[in-house]
Amino acid sequence: xxxxxxxxxxxxxxxxxxxxxxxxxxxxxxxxxxxxxxxxxxxxxxxxxxxxxxxxxxxxxxxxxxxxxxxxxxxxxxxxxxxxxxxxxxxxxxxxxxxxxxxxxxxxxxxxxxxxxxxxxxxxxxxxxxxxxxxxxxxxxxxxxxxxxxxxxxxxxxxxxxxxxxxxxxxxxxxxxxxxxxxxxxxxxxxxxxxxxxxxxxxxxxxxxxxxxxxxxxxxxxxxxxxxxxxxxxxxxxxxxxxxxxxxxxxxxxxxxxxxxxxxxxxxxxxxxxxxxxxxxxxxxxxxxxxxxxxxxxxxxxxxxxxxxxxxxxxxxxxxxxxxxxxxxxxxxxxxxxxxxxxxxxxxxxxxxxxxxxxxxxxxxxxxxxxxxxxxxxxxxxxxxxxxxxxxxxxxxxxxxxxxxxxxxxxxxxxxxxxxxxxxxxxxxxxxxxxxxxxxxxxxxxxxxxxxxxxxxxxxxxxxxxxxxxxx
Amino acid sequence: xxxxxxxxxxxxxxxxxxxxxxxxxxxxxxxxxxxxxxxxxxxxxxxxxxxxxxxxxxxxxxxxxxxxxxxxxxxxxxxxxxxxxxxxxxxxxxxxxxxxxxxxxxxxxxxxxxxxxxxxxxxxxxxxxxxxxxxxxxxxxxxxxxxxxxxxxxxxxxxxxxxxxxxxxxxxxxxxxxxxxxxxxxxxxxxxxxxxxxxxxxxxxxxxxxx
Amino acid sequence: xxxxxxxxxxxxxxxxxxxxxxxxxxxxxxxxxxxxxxxxxxxxxxxxxxxxxxxxxxxxxxxxxxxxxxxxxxxxxxxxxxxxxxxxxxxxxxxxxxxxxxxxxxxxxxxxxxxxxxxxxxxxxxxxxxxxxxxxxxxxxxxxxxxxxxxxxxxxxxxxxxxxxxxxxxxxxxxxxxxxxxxxxxxxxxxxxxxxxxxxxxxxxxxxxxxxxxxxxxxxxxxxxxxxxxxxxxxxxxxxx
Numbered sequence: 001x002x003x004x005x006x007x008x009x010x011x012x013x014x015x016x017x018x019x020x021x022x023x024x025x026x027x028x029x030x031x032x033x034x035x036x037x038x039x040x041x042x043x044x045x046x047x048x049x050x051x052x053x054x055x056x057x058x059x060x061x062x063x064x065x066x067x068x069x070x071x072x073x074x075x076x077x078x079x080x081x082x083x084x085x086x087x088x089x090x091x092x093x094x095x096x097x098x099x100x101x102x103x104x105x106x107x108x109x110x111x112x113x114x115x116x117x118x119x120x121x122x123x124x125x126x127x128x129x130x131x132x133x134x135x136x137x138x139x140x141x142x143x144x145x146x147x148x149x150x151x152x153x154x155x156x157x158x159x160x161x162x163x164x165x166x167x168x169x170x171x172x173x174x175x176x177x178x179x180x181x182x183x184x185x186x187x188x189x190x191x192x193x194x195x196x197x198x199x200x201x202x203x204x205x206x207x208x209x210x211x212x213x214x215x216x217x218x219x220x221x222x223x224x225x226x227x228x229x230x231x232x233x234x235x236x237x238x239x240x241x242x243x244x245x246x247x248x249x250x251x252x253x254x255x256x257x258x259x260x261x262x263x264x265x266x267x268x269x270x271x272x273x274x275x276x277x278x279x280x281x282x283x284x285x286x287x288x289x290x291x292x293x294x295x296x297x298x299x300x301x302x303x304x305x306x307x308x309x310x311x312x313x314x315x316x317x318x319x320x321x322x323x324x325x326x327x328x329x330x331x332x333x334x335x336x337x338x339x340x341x342x343x344x345x346x347x348x349x350x351x352x353x354x355x356x357x358x359x360x361x362x363x364x365x366x367x368x369x370x371x372x373x374x375x376x377x378x379x380x381x382x383x384x385x386x387x388x389x390x391x392x393x394x395x396x397x398x399x400x401x402x403x404x405x406x407x408x409x410x411x412x413x414x415x416x417x418x419x420x421x422x423x424x425x426x427x428x429x430x431x432x433x434x435x436x437x438x439x440x441x442x443x444x445x446x447x448x449x450x451x452x453x454x455x456x457x458x459x460x461x462x463x464x465x466x467x468x469x470x471x472x
Numbered sequence: 473x474x475x476x477x478x479x480x481x482x483x484x485x486x487x488x489x490x491x492x493x494x495x496x497x498x499x500x501x502x503x504x505x506x507x508x509x510x511x512x513x514x515x516x517x518x519x520x521x522x523x524x525x526x527x528x529x530x531x532x533x534x535x536x537x538x539x540x541x542x543x544x545x546x547x548x549x550x551x552x553x554x555x556x557x558x559x560x561x562x563x564x565x566x567x568x569x570x571x572x573x574x575x576x577x578x579x580x581x582x583x584x585x586x587x588x589x590x591x592x593x594x595x596x597x598x599x600x601x602x603x604x605x606x607x608x609x610x611x612x613x614x615x616x617x618x619x620x621x622x623x624x625x626x627x628x629x630x631x632x633x634x635x636x637x638x639x640x641x642x643x644x645x646x647x648x649x650x651x652x653x654x655x656x657x658x659x660x661x662x663x664x665x666x667x668x669x670x671x672x673x674x675x676x677x678x679x680x681x682x683x
Numbered sequence: 684x685x686x687x688x689x690x691x692x693x694x695x696x697x698x699x700x701x702x703x704x705x706x707x708x709x710x711x712x713x714x715x716x717x718x719x720x721x722x723x724x725x726x727x728x729x730x731x732x733x734x735x736x737x738x739x740x741x742x743x744x745x746x747x748x749x750x751x752x753x754x755x756x757x758x759x760x761x762x763x764x765x766x767x768x769x770x771x772x773x774x775x776x777x778x779x780x781x782x783x784x785x786x787x788x789x790x791x792x793x794x795x796x797x798x799x800x801x802x803x804x805x806x807x808x809x810x811x812x813x814x815x816x817x818x819x820x821x822x823x824x825x826x827x828x829x830x831x832x833x834x835x836x837x838x839x840x841x842x843x844x845x846x847x848x849x850x851x852x853x854x855x856x857x858x859x860x861x862x863x864x865x866x867x868x869x870x871x872x873x874x875x876x877x878x879x880x881x882x883x884x885x886x887x888x889x890x891x892x893x894x895x896x897x898x899x900x901x902x903x904x905x906x907x908x909x910x911x912x913x914x915x916x917x918x919x920x921x922x923x924x
Contacts, residue, residue, distance in 0.1 A: 009867070009869065009870055010869060013869055013870065013873050023877075027852075321855055321856045321858065321874050321877075322870065322874075325870055325873050325874060325877075326870060355866070357735075358734075358735075358862075358863065358866055358867075359863075359867055359870070360860065360863065361823070361856050361858055361859060361860025361863050361864075361871070361874065362733060362823070362824075362860055362861075362863070363823035363827070363855075363856035363860070364823050364824070364826075364827035364828065365823070365827070365855075365856065367827070368827055378774075381732070381733065381735075381771075381774075384733070384734065384735030385735045385736075385737045386735075387735055388734070388735035388736055388737075400734075401736075404730075404731050404734060404736040404739045405739060407730065407731060407739065407743075408728075408731060408736075408738075408739035408740075408742045408743050410725070411694075411725040411726045411728070411742075411743045411746060412725070412742060412743065412746045414722065414723045414724070414725055417694075417725045421697070421698045424698075425698070434906070435902065435903065435906035437907070446865070447862075447865040450864075450865040450866075450868035451864060451865055451868065451903070453868050453869070453872070454868050454869065454871065454872025454875070454903075454904070454907070455872060455875060455900065455903030455904050455906070455907050456902075456903045456906040456907045457903065458699050458700070458899060458902070458903075460698075460699070461699065461700070461701050461702070463701060464697050464698055464701055465692050465696055465697040465698075465701035465704040465705070466697060466720070466722065467701075468701050468704075468705060469704075469705075469708075469720050
């Protein structure tokens with residue numbers, strides 16, 4: 001069993017520099033979150049989580065209603081809404097608009113939704129220049145890589161990696177001081193902002209009763225993207241809609257705290273339609289693209305649809321002992337960590353990477369930190385069951401299936417269970433020698449071999465508990 | 473058309489019919505603590521300082537003018553058309569351009585200015601946040617393009633926090649096409665988690681609370 | 684409640700760590716409980732459930748329901764196996780109202796060992812003595828599904844001669860995760876070593892936990908590294924005198 005997934009996990013584990021970078025960065029983010037949701041700092045944190053969960057549940061259960069309300073209100077403020085079912089439709093929409101308006105240059109602020117559909121590649125394929133403006137995303141665009149982490153996209157790169165990259169791609173002398181690297185990006189991108197025809201943003205929330213798009217960020221690139229160009233297009237998944245502007249009081253208190261450990265991000269933009277009469281600046285045209293791209297596939301299942309409550313804070317990645325070892329690029333799609341492990345199989349189908357839901361120790365740290373209380377471990381377990389059902393249909397992994405059938409039979413037949421246990425114990429080393437590095441008689445059994453590749457095994461006791469109990 | 477296709481898929485999945493109303497959403501959750509103007513002003517300034525901004529208290533409008541004059545030292549500044557800035561006499565300080573209504577002119581001036589000076593419609597004491605609503609009085613780029621942003625606000629506009637803001641403005645879209653909450657200087661930690669201020673927005677934010 | 688208790692020792696303790704079961708029995712008897720070991724017991728079904736084999740897990744769970752039908756109070760030396768019964772059996776039988784009723788009745792009768800002592804028996808001092816420096820490893824299911832954090836620490840605080848040193852960071856997974864430990868062996872091993880480093884930083888000579896599976900993972904890694912730190916189940920500590 002050596003899939004692409006296994007190979008990437010192995011490569012990441014073997015890279016000591018990367019291991020340290022991931023562990024340190026996630027550790028820092030994790031600690032900051034803990035500090036900012038502590039009872040002394042935010043006494044009603046648990047109530048806020050419960051409230052956020054209830055609002056998301058209500059919004060998703062009435063999704064069509066709130067999408068239509070959102071649409072009406074955007075239009076009432078002079079904006080336009082386009083529904084797109086996949087990446088092709090999104091690209092077609094942007095391309096058609098760009099063609100009509102004679103636009104050449106697009107500036108983009110960070111959006112996981114556009115990462116889903118490879119928007120930049122699609123636009124560039126048609127001769128448009130589409131520039132990422134979030135510092136981390138800009139670096140990744142130059143490096144032609146996808147985000148490593150939902151909120152810290154270039155988490156895996158060092159200042160030296162960035163220095164080499166800038167030197168190579170921007171044709172400048174190598175610069176290793178982070179402040180100066182940031183200033184270089186600022187000045188390159190400032191020219192892009194001032195020259196761009198279209199700004200494309202994502203959205204953290206779509207507010208139904210206001211017809212507004214809410215964008216949360218720290219750098220100011222999203223503000224520039226949505227303020228400087230003549231046209232603003234916000235691209236968001238349909239699940240981002242919330243009923244009321246007043247609900248933001250709940251969500252904004254949770255989002256930045258969970259993501260980066262800030263009380264609020266530096267900029268929260270609440271945007272509803274194009275510039276109005278008398279307003280001096282801002283876009284003249286305002287569009288919201290509502291993307292499905294597989295989301296409606298998640299809706300029928302009452303349990304698993306909870307996955308759509310996600311507000312993309314990344315807290316589950318930082319809390320996850322698996323993410324902290326294997327990082328973002330081992331994951332088979334744009335979403336990584338625990339949330340990626342539940343979104344990917346549901347968006348792409350369980351066969352896309354059947355091992356993914358199993359790459360978890362089910363420790364529950366993700367569910368514990370989720371600001372909207374998505375029960376990620378429970379969904380992982382359901383997806384595991386879905387994978388096994390699908391494999392059974394395809395007649396795959398029949399040996400494992402047989403093994404679990406045998407297990408279930410044995411566990412219902414205590415006498416046979418006891419005999420089997422004693423038989424196995426007879427082949428294992430005895431108690432006197434302590435924990436063992438290999439078990440010659442059992443090394444052909446793959447799980448035994450896998451265990452021993454990393455750890456020692458306990459010796460078999462002379463008697464099982466039930467035998468000891470009987471002889472008391 | 474994808475609109476109908478997507479909405480149909482949503483309704484089918486949820487077992488809803490077209491035009492069906494939603495049940496009542498969970499009640500709005502806004503908590504409005506009591507707090508004096510003075511304690512809000514102090515908390516506001518303390519939070520601004522904690523965010524590595526500069527928080528100044530001016531007793532009078534003349535003092536506010538002096539604070540701003542000392543900060544800009546005659547360098548290039550663009551002031552928004554907020555009447556409060558004029559009332560403080562800030563628009564007539566040397567080096568300050570104001571009263572601009574042409575978008576291109578405003579953009580060029582902001583791109584070249586050392587300081588952008590605005591007022592704010594509200595401020596949030598518990599996070600040190602400035603709340604700016606785009607209008608003929610406040611353009612978006614003044615608080616965004618220059619490397620430094622100075623905001624001058626009378627202390628009466630400081631609210632306790634987000635909950636009070638959304639209770640006063642239940643629908644910000646009714647008032648403006650753009651409301652922005654600014655909480656400290658522009659920042660990033662995208663390279664090695666090292667905090668750098670002033671990425672795309674102002675790296676310096678100064679808040680002058682008057683009264 | 685009568686002073687009668689049924690032991691569910693778990694398959695892992697039965698087959699690999701019988702001393703843990705004997706220690707638990709010794710502590711309970713010392714407190715005056717009359718013990719019963721339903722001989723038909725095997726496993727809670729968690730390995731199949733966590734591996735996605737729900738039909739198989741359901742069959743094992745049904746056997747569990749039958750085996751412990753008449754037990755008034757069941758005590759388990761594992762947070763994880765207890766959580767399987769109290770948190771996941773209901774999912775397995777959500778389409779079977781009769782079984783579900785039995786599950787809900789069972790949920791109220793089953794206790795993880797440490798919480799049984801502090802919550803039902805009402806004791807924190809069981810009269811144990813162990814001269815040692817220990818650290819406590821929170822099993823993830825005990826901590827996050829059952830919310831157990833205080834009980835074992837209060838029990839350890841009353842063990843004479845024992846010094847407890849907390850790990851930093853606290854409450855991180857050891858990387859066991861059932862079949863995860865062998866399906867993703869290299870990753871699981873890396874997680875174990877990270878946890879091991881936290882253990883070694885405390886300077887403790889013994890790691891204590893409520894879960895034999897975590898202890899197997901940690902002892903396996905400690906032994907492989909030649910680290911000279913031993914692992915003990917809480918029951919074994921409390922049985923010492």
